[in-house]
Amino acid sequence: MEWISGVAGALALVVVLSSILRTLVVPRGLHSALVFRLWWVLRRTLRLTAPRGGYAAIDRAQTWLAPLMLIGMLATWLCGALLGFGLLLYALSPLSWTTAFREAGSSLFTLGFASGSRLRLSALDFVAAATGPVLIALQIAYLPTLYAAYNRRELEVTLLQARAGEPAWGPEILARQWLVDTETALPELYRAWERLASDMGESHSTYPILLTFRSPRPHRSWLVGLIAVLDAAALQLALAPRHAPPEARLVLRAGFTALRDIARALRMPFDADPSPDAPIRLTFDEFDAAVAMLEAAGFRAERPSKEAWPHFQGWRVNYEAIAYELCRRCDAVPALWTGPRDFTGGAIPPARPVDRRPDRRRPELPPKEK
Incomplete structure (x- = not known):
């Protein structure tokens, strides 16, 4: 069981670290399955809040997608790191499940607990304690670039x-x-x-x-x-x-x-x-x-x-x-010539300004797309 726990913890940390590097650090469009799966889940969840609404209801719901993604990414990475360090602490010590995850959480969020004279666990605690602040700092530095x-x-x-x-x-x-x-x-x-x-x-x-x-x-x-x-x-x-x-x-x-x-x-x-x-x-x-x-x-x-x-x-x-x-x-606005959407309603033509010039007649729009 200790071996399985150790391997699972190491894999969890690798997945989290890979996702962080691909999303926040590497200056190239690398795919992060963790982030895109979160996007899919949040988009579907928000769509459920407007099951029968047209574009107006969908737009109101999807307005929350970006902030939820930012919070969700941070929460997912922190929870993944907590899971990985908790499994590794359990695998490398006689600690119980509860104690291992409690120590991993106290180290990851820098609450001040230590593992005493247990050298291997102290080193792991220090790594976990560095992971939390670095991850939060990267997320904070990420926001100015986005905006x-x-x-x-x-x-x-x-x-x-x-x-x-x-x-x-x-x-x-x-x-x-x-x-x-x-x-x-x-x-x-x-x-x-x-x-x-x-x-x-x-x-x-x-x-x-x-x-x-x-x-x-x-x-x-x-x-x-x-x-x-x-x-x-x-x-x-x-x-x-x-x-x-x-x-x-x-x-x-x-x-x-x-x-x-x-x-x-x-x-x-x-x-x-x-x-x-x-x-x-x-x-x-x-x-x-x-x-x-x-x-x-x-x-x-x-x-x-x-x-x-x-x-x-x-x-x-x-x-x-x-x-x-x-x-x-x-879920972009269903404008003319932009294809179908996953919600009901036809294409929306552009709003026409009033042309008050007497020498020009405003041409008619083509029929709406179905």
């Missing part, structure tokens, strides 16, 4: 609201620029989101817990915003290639590269080299309705819808599958 990345992300998402609506939608970005004659500002938007996409690809793959941090407003989402910008760039390249800025190609590449980096950190399967003519889930009818809306807003297409569709499809196939799966896992 700095969160603030950078949400600043651009907030700025996107005036250009893309809320929730964001790719065709809406182009329609609004042509409605108010600000289409020359699109290159700057693409450059900002190219940099943000690279930032998110690095930060969200290194610290996947950022995926659980929701935007301050229910209808905003970094993921939906990224999809909207990528769709806008793909639409512009497909419909008007001669007048599309080179930044459109750059933001597309940065966007789907970032999504793939995040997918690798989550161990999501994806096609790294999809065929340009591979099918996508967005239908031609949805695309054609969006093109009609753009033309009503004053956008001048160089290609008709049928001719532009294969080009748009060739761009979107690089990111659609990953984006849809991430939106489903993150």
